[in-house]
Ligand code: RIB
């Protein structure tokens with residue numbers, strides 16, 4: 001059993017990542033924290049609460065976090081995720097409220113209470129994670145593993161140089177990458193191969209009640225690539241936790257550009273560092289066939305449970 005805490009900005013692919021968690025009995029979800037990103041904090045939190053109930057995630061605590069970046073103006077992705085943040089998916093309104101505490105406190109307290117046991121997963125801007133590291137630097141020791149969907153060592157999607165999660169809060173990402181732990185970075189380099197092609201979408205259709213989330217969400221996810229179908233970026237972070245062998249990861253030094261006029265948010269990745277030890281494991285390939293087999297098996301299990 002692997003315990004995970006997920007910091008996210010749901011967001012269509014965040015939702016599909018949480019569905020992967022819900023369909024994976026080997027994962028024990030210790031908490032969900034939310035951050036502003038794809039849509040504002042009120043919406044990411046409302047979506048996390050709705051997903052907790054729709055995905056039958058039980059009494060997992062959900063805590064709201066940062067409403068904006070440390071320094072930068074708001075960056076949102078409403079064109080990609082829709083005004084609701086879940087595209088055309090229309091989930092029942094949540095009944096249970098968020099926990100009263102702040103996300104940063106939930107992250108610090110959860111990791112402190114189970115040192116080395118919990119994998120911290122971030123699938124949104126890293127503002128909450130940076131604040132947690134600032135509030136309690138020992139979180140880098142307490143986290144069993146730290147896995148993010150974010151960054152790129154090739155092309156960006158928010159700008160030519162930067163991936164959205166990093167570009168939304170470069171200062172936070174810089175704090176996080178320099179905190180002293182090893183960041184497992186699932187960047188666009190691999191996540192852009194995890195495409196919801198038509199055959200994949202067709203395998204989501206017969207999953208009963210779960211398909212009322214998966215199909216409209218994936219169908220309206222406005223990041224259709226040239227190869228066809230949107231990429232479910234965030235599910236790659238959860239897939240790594242479930243089976244790291246799906247990926248090839250290479251040690252590297254990653255530095256986040258915070259001053260560049262055209263390169264702000266760029267994850268400058270050095271695979272042959274000469275001046276410092278690696279601070280990241282950077283994913284360079286994904287076995288896409290095995291990825292979809294695992295994801296769709298999990299969705300099928302979850303679909304049976306929800307019906
Ligand atoms: O660049 C993709 C990332 O940005 C994903 O986490 C998506 O949800 C958006 O937040």
Ligand code: CA
Pocket residue numbers: 008009010011013014037038123124234
């Ligand atoms: Ca996200």
